[in-house]
Amino acid sequence: MIIAILKEPKDPRVAMVPKTVQRLTKAGHTVWVESGAGDTAYLSDAAFQEAGAETHARTDILKSAEVLFSIQAPSPEELQLCQTGATLIFAESAVDDPEIQRVAEEKGLTGFTLYNLPRTTRAQAMDILSSMASIAGYRSVLVAAAKLPRYFPLLMTAAGTIPPARVLVLGAGVAGLQAIATARRLGARVEAFDVRKATREEVESLGAKFVDVPGSDDDQTSGYAKEQSKAYLERQRETILTHISQADVVITTAQVRGRKAPILVDEEALNAMKPGSVIVDLAASTGGNCVRTKDQETVVYNGVQIIGDSSLAANMPMDASQLLSSNLNQFLSLLINKEGELHLNWEDEILEATCFTRKKITA
Amino acid sequence: MIIAILKEPKDPRVAMVPKTVQRLTKAGHTVWVESGAGDTAYLSDAAFQEAGAETHARTDILKSAEVLFSIQAPSPEELQLCQTGATLIFAESAVDDPEIQRVAEEKGLTGFTLYNLPRTTRAQAMDILSSMASIAGYRSVLVAAAKLPRYFPLLMTAAGTIPPARVLVLGAGVAGLQAIATARRLGARVEAFDVRKATREEVESLGAKFVDVPGSDDDQTSGYAKEQSKAYLERQRETILTHISQADVVITTAQVRGRKAPILVDEEALNAMKPGSVIVDLAASTGGNCVRTKDQETVVYNGVQIIGDSSLAANMPMDASQLLSSNLNQFLSLLINKEGELHLNWEDEILEATCFTRKKITA
Amino acid sequence: MEAFIAFVQDNLLMIYSVTFAVFLGFELISKVPTVIHTPLMSGANAISGVVIIGAILLIRQTPSDDYLVLSFGLLGVILGMINVVGGFAVTDRMLEMFKKKK
Amino acid sequence: MEAFIAFVQDNLLMIYSVTFAVFLGFELISKVPTVIHTPLMSGANAISGVVIIGAILLIRQTPSDDYLVLSFGLLGVILGMINVVGGFAVTDRMLEMFKKKK
Amino acid sequence: MMSSFWFDTAYFAGVLLFIIGLQRLGHPATARRGNLLAAGGMGLAILAAIFSPLQTDYGNFLWIILGLAIGAAVGFMAAKRVQMTSMPQLVSLFNGLGGACAVVISMVQLIGVEQTSPMSQPELGTILLTLVVGSVAFTGSLVAWAKLDGRLKDNALVPPFPTIFNMGLLLVSLGMVIYLAIIGEGSSLWLISLLAISLVYGITFVSPIGGADMPVVISLLNSFTGLTAALAGLIYGNQVMLMGGILVGSSGTILTVLMCKAMNRSLWNVIIGGFGSSGGGSSSAAAGEQVAKELSRPDAAILLAYSQSVIIVPGYGLAVAQAQRACRALDNELTARGVDVSYAIHPVAGRMPGHMNVLLAEVDVPYEKLLDLEQANEALPNTDVVIVVGANDVVNPSARTDTGSPIYGMPILDVDKAGKVLIMKRSMRPGYAGVQNPLFFLENSFMLFGDAKDTLQALLQETKVGV
Amino acid sequence: MMSSFWFDTAYFAGVLLFIIGLQRLGHPATARRGNLLAAGGMGLAILAAIFSPLQTDYGNFLWIILGLAIGAAVGFMAAKRVQMTSMPQLVSLFNGLGGACAVVISMVQLIGVEQTSPMSQPELGTILLTLVVGSVAFTGSLVAWAKLDGRLKDNALVPPFPTIFNMGLLLVSLGMVIYLAIIGEGSSLWLISLLAISLVYGITFVSPIGGADMPVVISLLNSFTGLTAALAGLIYGNQVMLMGGILVGSSGTILTVLMCKAMNRSLWNVIIGGFGSSGGGSSSAAAGEQVAKELSRPDAAILLAYSQSVIIVPGYGLAVAQAQRACRALDNELTARGVDVSYAIHPVAGRMPGHMNVLLAEVDVPYEKLLDLEQANEALPNTDVVIVVGANDVVNPSARTDTGSPIYGMPILDVDKAGKVLIMKRSMRPGYAGVQNPLFFLENSFMLFGDAKDTLQALLQETKVGV
Numbered sequence A, B: 001m002i003i004a005i006l007k008e009p010k011d012p013r014v015a016m017v018p019k020t021v022q023r024l025t026k027a028g029h030t031v032w033v034e035s036g037a038g039d040t041a042y043l044s045d046a047a048f049q050e051a052g053a054e055t056h057a058r059t060d061i062l063k064s065a066e067v068l069f070s071i072q073a074p075s076p077e078e079l080q081l082c083q084t085g086a087t088l089i090f091a092e093s094a095v096d097d098p099e100i101q102r103v104a105e106e107k108g109l110t111g112f113t114l115y116n117l118p119r120t121t122r123a124q125a126m127d128i129l130s131s132m133a134s135i136a137g138y139r140s141v142l143v144a145a146a147k148l149p150r151y152f153p154l155l156m157t158a159a160g161t162i163p164p165a166r167v168l169v170l171g172a173g174v175a176g177l178q179a180i181a182t183a184r185r186l187g188a189r190v191e192a193f194d195v196r197k198a199t200r201e202e203v204e205s206l207g208a209k210f211v212d213v214p215g216s217d218d219d220q221t222s223g224y225a226k227e228q229s230k231a232y233l234e235r236q237r238e239t240i241l242t243h244i245s246q247a248d249v250v251i252t253t254a255q256v257r258g259r260k261a262p263i264l265v266d267e268e269a270l271n272a273m274k275p276g277s278v279i280v281d282l283a284a285s286t287g288g289n290c291v292r293t294k295d296q297e298t299v300v301y302n303g304v305q306i307i308g309d310s311s312l313a314a315n316m317p318m319d320a321s322q323l324l325s326s327n328l329n330q331f332l333s334l335l336i337n338k339e340g341e342l343h344l345n346w347e348d349e350i351l352e353a354t355c356f357t358r359k360k361i362t363a
Numbered sequence C, D: 001m002e003a004f005i006a007f008v009q010d011n012l013l014m015i016y017s018v019t020f021a022v023f024l025g026f027e028l029i030s031k032v033p034t035v036i037h038t039p040l041m042s043g044a045n046a047i048s049g050v051v052i053i054g055a056i057l058l059i060r061q062t063p064s065d066d067y068l069v070l071s072f073g074l075l076g077v078i079l080g081m082i083n084v085v086g087g088f089a090v091t092d093r094m095l096e097m098f099k100k101k102k
Numbered sequence E, F: 001m002m003s004s005f006w007f008d009t010a011y012f013a014g015v016l017l018f019i020i021g022l023q024r025l026g027h028p029a030t031a032r033r034g035n036l037l038a039a040g041g042m043g044l045a046i047l048a049a050i051f052s053p054l055q056t057d058y059g060n061f062l063w064i065i066l067g068l069a070i071g072a073a074v075g076f077m078a079a080k081r082v083q084m085t086s087m088p089q090l091v092s093l094f095n096g097l098g099g100a101c102a103v104v105i106s107m108v109q110l111i112g113v114e115q116t117s118p119m120s121q122p123e124l125g126t127i128l129l130t131l132v133v134g135s136v137a138f139t140g141s142l143v144a145w146a147k148l149d150g151r152l153k154d155n156a157l158v159p160p161f162p163t164i165f166n167m168g169l170l171l172v173s174l175g176m177v178i179y180l181a182i183i184g185e186g187s188s189l190w191l192i193s194l195l196a197i198s199l200v201y202g203i204t205f206v207s208p209i210g211g212a213d214m215p216v217v218i219s220l221l222n223s224f225t226g227l228t229a230a231l232a233g234l235i236y237g238n239q240v241m242l243m244g245g246i247l248v249g250s251s252g253t254i255l256t257v258l259m260c261k262a263m264n265r266s267l268w269n270v271i272i273g274g275f276g277s278s279g280g281g282s283s284s285a286a287a288g289e290q291v292a293k294e295l296s297r298p299d300a301a302i303l304l305a306y307s308q309s310v311i312i313v314p315g316y317g318l319a320v321a322q323a324q325r326a327c328r329a330l331d332n333e334l335t336a337r338g339v340d341v342s343y344a345i346h347p348v349a350g351r352m353p354g355h356m357n358v359l360l361a362e363v364d365v366p367y368e369k370l371l372d373l374e375q376a377n378e379a380l381p382n383t384d385v386v387i388v389v390g391a392n393d394v395v396n397p398s399a400r401t402d403t404g405s406p407i408y409g410m411p412i413l414d415v416d417k418a419g420k421v422l423i424m425k426r427s428m429r430p431g432y433a434g435v436q437n438p439l440f441f442l443e444n445s446f447m448l449f450g451d452a453k454d455t456l457q458a459l460l461q462e463t464k465v466g467v
């Protein structure tokens, strides 16, 4: 079976790293890697070849792949090249282009995207969102610390005492928690807020302080937060405002699946912030938690640097690719039986949930 | 007495911050600050005015100052504007321009530069080199971590175990020690090397490992390291080579006062390094500890990013200015007697050492 | 009361000994770590089997044809001996776990 | 040897008491924290002043005109009493520092 | 005269050996030797009792030898055969037999031996008291044994209004002793009723007390037996019985108090609290049909201190309890004792990737001590003890087997393959995934309920002081 | 008969009170009460001795009252007047007086009291032994007192070949006791020589032992006094003397052994090691003319545990010793005891800016506990105890005053203004700046030499177990 890996045109990461490729080739699979796929992640073609892969041009890859890995979905035109019945596995693509659906159906492709992976315990080994959120959380603090015109830790030096920076983390999901941990490591005073009540314990388990907003309409059933009531939003806004005004760094990670991200830092809050403060908005790609956030840009407003960097994970391509690769390999193992052949068990809720197109059995 | 503070044309820092200005005005001094001096350090003119200072244009400042503070020396032309007998205090200028000396002598100026401060215990409160080296050490790690395509800490996640990054710090002076501490905080495995034997204990006191180079011709008498013997350099080169080849991040801080920085990372070492590794060269301004370092530039060689950032401290302008300001104020207090008048005690070795030009008493 | 005083004066030293023994028993045990409670109880229990000596003396003082009393004495000795031997043996087994393996 | 055996048999209970007292003394002190060593020594020293009772009994048993022996007895009582009163008092002062201030 | 001296000396040596034995028994390191010393003392005393000169001496050595042989054989076999876990019962049983021995002696003294001279009041009183205390120790110990052995339910044999009932019996029996001693009566009817009342009191004294408190009760009854031995010693004018009995009596009493203290209860509370309110000690939580075993902290401490390899499995509970520091402290203590300690980090332990790494880095656990899933699962089967600190889902064996489980297929840490598993959590509640954990009910699993930090600190304390 | 019963009871109660008193004396929390109990026991015993019926009773109560009054007054005044620091000497002196009392009694028994019947061998032996042991306790205690009080140099009064010399004296005196007891001789000459030899032995026994070991010696001599009391009790057939003496004798002996252990030496080593080799205990390092005082760890622990506010001043030595964890542990323990603990961070402590912050952050010391220079110097004058953990230059008061010093003018932490200063370092070596630190020689400064981590851990241990 030919397992193929595409190079990402706009992303320094690569879907599989040589270490994983080696496992696959050892297991008897043929692995094709697009030439230069790993370059931006410091993984040379030679390294892939050493791991037993062949490197090929993009079109060859597309034409021959039986299982095709990529992070973002290729264009519908490229998919046209695929052989009938091929299996596509995308790491992060939402696959919201109806054209892709159409092409896939037409060509009898079976497609999965881990973007839709359920957030269950069993699925965690393939949870790319978690892996990447974790990197983003870690890097958000590094970026903030590098941009902040101040020290993070408390320092008592001959030239006086430098008080520790105050870091406020809004949204304590995977990224938020990692940000808390990293900021604490660097010696900052960390506070965090999330609408989900369960996160209080999680925040405190990392030694940070949880910011209380009196009352919350919480929904625990899914891992994702839903939108909040008006009254609550107002109370929340006020509480956060006071904490924002004291913060040196604000890291926002609040997202509501499938919707625009909630605004947590509004104009009033921005005006209350100290000049020199830094906001890192991890929700930038879905509109941002801060009113002034621009995706992929750093905006300076009123002396406050607002970093709308939604590609934080991509900018740590080596470990990011490593994690992606491991997640995807775990997913692949769900699709393969003991004999090393594709065998799709549609009973499995993970396959069910991640599949965006399925070869009609009648077709 | 008019104490004046210049804006730095090429530096985001400012020599005095409002907090210190307030002390001076409270003590009865008149403080003039160049308009916009603090802008880049997020310190508004308003803040200075609130602290009791007046803001004025640059030429006015130069003309009226009795004591003039700046980080780098102004041009000789500008100094021509100064009133006779004024006292100049520079924070970081080496004052190697003979023209300045000439102008100063001509105008009967008395000039000090803290660049020449002795590294004694008593002088530590005004030790700008220490304050800035400390920031540079801290930031070097942040920059390295932000550039490294990998995590710093060990992470055991659902997608496999990410081993901790290996950080090698070459030169364990003030900056090196701070880098060690910061890298350890972020969870890296840290090793360090310095030619001065005394640093072993200091390195270990921060929980890092000291790299042994068999034999050393050490000189403990001054705080500054002197140049090393040929044979030693060869042994050192070899030892460091093996450690460099394993490192993910190399931070070099080795400087020898008044000379070109020693080359610790040569071509061979660079070639042995893993692609994706990062070098931060804090000695960039004196030629760099790495052969390929370019001052103020990031060079990529063979997949290794070589960051020659000699303005790391300047890029944290708020706290940097705060520390500078406090150091300068400590120095100023040496020059002022109880009545608040200038009174230079030339017996004091600190004045002695830092003075670069002195008003002739006969003049 | 008279009888009591007489008893006390006749047995002053015994009273001293008994009192000291009581204190000694207290002191010996008062700072013992919790982990040793059970084996200690077991060991003390074995010592309390010292009552067997009464049974032995009983048999020795009984005419050899008084089978009823002798049987009782025999029963006493058996019961006491089970307590003694079993008690020490089981304590020893409990304490095996304290042997450091290395 | 005979005399010794006779002595032992006459004083069996005293031997028991003395032995128990020895053990008791050991046990009472054996697990004492270091900080208390000095006051404890001082307290024990005061108790050892119990020898004064010998001096008292000596005086009482001395004919009232035997001034030499009486003077010796007086000396004994004085010495012993200094030991007793001074000992307890100084111990008390040492122990003042253990009073928790709050 | 001369020979009597040697026997006196032998008795004296016996007492000394008892004292030294008890002293040694108090320290884990010397306890075994102490036990042997005490046994030696006992042997000496028995030999002396057999051979010492008596005023009336009929010999009857065959009877004695026979009794000793039978008793020794039975006792030895029972002790060797018993399972580790049923030792407390056995001790209780032995204690009961000791009490029975005293009952037999005193009954014979009262009835069997023909009274040459009428007994004095104190003498008679002493014998009667021996009878009463011995009887209580006898039946009480039997009830305790039966409870521990699961032969008697906790609420069996409980009289109505147990406290009042028992008070009544106690007063009646003591009253009878005093009355009989004063009137000098020794008629069989009186004696039989006194015996009967005492025996019943032994039963009703113990029966209302919960099974979990039995060790305390046994210790108390043991001091009773000691007391009877001392009383019997008075009867026979025998020093070794007197002193040995007193020693056991007083040390047993203080031991009982200590045991109550270790359970954070008073002796009174144990005795009166009785059945029903005794839940505190025996909260073996039941889930469905199964029952999870609890382990006491001292026992856990000993288990750890005397094992060779320990693996700590931290989970979200470690983070919640902020127990990383306590965990490191215990690690240090164990390592100092030569135990090989490492940490098994499950990839999804905690609530974010690397959660455990962050916490353990905070307390500077060397990276070398951290095992990842694969390394850990290799090491676990050869590990003596695993400490699961607030982890749950990541050690849930149903992930391996139960296809219906929401965590089926997730690789877990195979802690069930280790020698023993200590599990620290606050309750039987499930973890994040909300599934029950069959690990808790396995043969080699033991629960240590409570906040993980508290539990770890308690273990540290026990290991430092106790072992 | 009846009244004798009551006096027997009083003696008995006295013994009981001694026992309970000693028991209580063993715990800091109850020690004071224990002392009072023992004193009560003594009072009871003295009263009983005065009023108990005697066979030959001449009364002479005035004599007795007079003696008691003088003794009590002198003893009381001495105890009240003495400085805290000279208490050990005083105890030694008291002990010597107790020994002298025994000497007086035994001399009188031997010579003064007219022998109605010749004494038995054991009796005579007992009295002679009382004389010998009492004499040794007497002169030995006086020498110990003189040494501690600085009245006698360490090498004064040492005989040539002290070990052999003392062995000889010991053998001679014991030989004389046995010989005299057997021949029943009691002539004055013999007695006077025995007395003289014993008195000399007391001196030469103690004189070779170093001043630092005197507390051990005092404890040993104290158990000697106990022994004489017991022997005298035998002479008088008095239980309270016998039992009280035995108790002191045995507890004194074990206490001596414990004290040696606490110094990591054997009793034998103390006695034989003698003068010169005894440096271990008294290494008060001298710098120039001045002498820095050392404090024992137990004393330091007590000082800390019973103070209200403690400020820890970390320096480079903390970093070198990697003692941050130990420091935090001590902080926790003290805080748990209600002591107010904070940290004073000097701006240039350590070897890089913020060095101390990094270390303390590693062990999560809350930022609120950190005082900077100004805050600390405000708090220090009201602080009970300062612990300087491996800091030196930053607490060097010469920076304030000594214009010649290379650190003149540097603001320092004014730890010398606090109540007491404990200084942990390994030696008297100077710090980074290379200047001597006059702080070490101040009245309120005490050195705790050794690696800071070890010292802190030892203090923690002492505080946990001891106080």
Ligand SMILES: NC(=O)c1ccc[n+]([C@@H]2O[C@H](COP(=O)([O-])OP(=O)(O)OC[C@H]3O[C@@H](n4cnc5c(N)ncnc54)[C@H](OP(=O)(O)O)[C@@H]3O)[C@@H](O)[C@H]2O)c1
Pocket: A120, A121, A122, A124, A130, E314, E315, E316, E317, E318, E320, E321, E347, E348, E349, E350, E351, E352, E353, E354, E355, E389, E390, E391, E392, E393, E394, E395, E424, E425, E426, E427, E428, E429, E430, E431, E432, E433, E450, E451, E452, E453
């Ligand atoms: N690592 C990640 O990235 C991540 C992210 C999200 C979710 N998850 C999920 O989280 C779970 C992690 O497994 P886990 O074993 O670490 O945790 P877990 O299964 O959630 O179990 C934690 C256990 O700790 C106990 N506990 C809580 N507080 C405690 C305290 N103070 N003292 C003692 N015990 C305490 C709880 O029992 P009691 O209540 O009885 O005390 C609970 O059973 C997995 O299901 C994983 O999928 C992981």
Ligand SMILES: NC(=O)c1ccc[n+]([C@@H]2O[C@H](COP(=O)([O-])OP(=O)(O)OC[C@H]3O[C@@H](n4cnc5c(N)ncnc54)[C@H](OP(=O)(O)O)[C@@H]3O)[C@@H](O)[C@H]2O)c1
Pocket: B120, B121, B122, B124, B130, F314, F315, F316, F317, F318, F320, F321, F347, F348, F349, F350, F351, F352, F353, F354, F355, F389, F390, F391, F392, F393, F394, F395, F424, F425, F426, F427, F428, F429, F430, F431, F432, F433, F450, F451, F452, F453
């Ligand atoms: N903070 C900075 O940025 C910086 C940079 C460079 C230089 N300095 C200078 O360094 C000095 C700092 O003052 P400081 O008081 O922190 O340090 P210090 O004056 O150097 O004194 C440290 C003391 O710690 C003791 N020590 C070393 N190892 C120890 C161990 N394992 N256990 C116990 N004690 C140990 C040493 O005494 P023993 O040898 O007797 O044990 C030494 O006297 C100042 O003079 C400052 O100017 C500071």
Ligand SMILES: NC(=O)c1ccc[n+]([C@@H]2O[C@H](COP(=O)([O-])OP(=O)(O)OC[C@H]3O[C@@H](n4cnc5c(N)ncnc54)[C@H](O)[C@@H]3O)[C@@H](O)[C@H]2O)c1
Pocket: A119, A120, A121, A122, A124, A127, A129, A130, A133, A170, A171, A172, A173, A174, A175, A176, A193, A194, A195, A196, A199, A223, A224, A225, A228, A253, A254, A255, A256, A257, A262, A264, E351
């Ligand atoms: N089952 C598993 O093993 C598994 C795996 C991964 C994640 N998860 C869980 O899924 C949950 C979400 O993870 P995520 O990081 O992908 O979430 P996310 O990126 O969707 O959201 C980030 C956080 O923002 C919070 N948020 C949303 N609206 C907010 C608002 N208005 N104000 C403040 N906070 C707001 C959310 O509650 C969430 O915690 C987490 O609880 C995580 O533990 C579980």
Ligand SMILES: NC(=O)c1ccc[n+]([C@@H]2O[C@H](COP(=O)([O-])OP(=O)(O)OC[C@H]3O[C@@H](n4cnc5c(N)ncnc54)[C@H](O)[C@@H]3O)[C@@H](O)[C@H]2O)c1
Pocket: B119, B120, B121, B122, B124, B127, B129, B130, B133, B170, B171, B172, B173, B174, B175, B176, B193, B194, B195, B196, B199, B223, B224, B225, B228, B253, B254, B255, B256, B257, B262, B264, F351
């Ligand atoms: N007295 C004081 O209070 C005080 C104040 C500040 C600094 N200092 C001391 O001064 C010293 C220098 O401080 P700095 O940071 O300004 O030094 P620096 O910037 O001049 O040099 C940095 C380090 O590089 C090292 N180095 C030089 N050549 C090297 C080579 N070939 N290989 C490896 N390492 C090499 C030096 O030994 C030094 O430790 C330090 O010891 C510091 O503690 C003392």
